[in-house]
Amino acid sequence: QVQLVESGGGSVQAGGSLRLACSASRYTYCMAWFRQAPGKEREGVATIVTGSRTTYYPDSVKGRFTISQDNTKKTLYLQMNSLQPDDTAMYYCAARLASGYCNVEANGYSQWGQGTQLTVSS
Numbered sequence: 001q002v003q004l005v006e007s008g009g010g011s012v013q014a015g016g017s018l019r020l021a022c023s024a025s026r027y028t029y030c031m032a033w034f035r036q037a038p039g040k041e042r043e044g045v046a047t048i049v050t051g052s053r054t055t056y057y058p059d060s061v062k063g064r065f066t067i068s069q070d071n072t073k074k075t076l077y078l079q080m081n082s083l084q085p086d087d088t089a090m091y092y093c094a095a096r097l098a099s100g101y102c103n104v105e106a107n108g109y110s111q112w113g114q115g116t117q118l119t120v121s122s
Contacts, residue, residue: 001109009116022076030102035089038081044104090115
């Protein structure tokens with residue numbers, strides 16, 4: 001099992017930046033950030049392979065979001081720039097335990113944090 005605790009959410013204006021943090025009891029080979037807005041499905045916004053630091057972003061956030069890890073602190077980060085109202089959602093940190101591709105399919109992740117809310121106003 002992996003315990004995950006997110007922090008750093010808040011309210012920002014469009015065009016602003018924010019960094020989310022996820023404190024993990026341990027890393028797994030694949031860590032990710034997801035988000036879910038009211039009435040919408042959970043959407044993966046960034047993944048990282050712990051060993052190689054290989055990252056993946058969907059087109060919706062590519063060039064604006066950056067996922068990173070601090071191994072000494074066992075903390076996963078999501079740096080978010082050029083935020084837009086469409087980025088408003090609850091953001092979740094997730095860890096994948098099962099083997100397979102480190103992708104943004106939510107059903108591949110079994111360990112989840114409680115979430116942290118981001119609200120972007122226009």
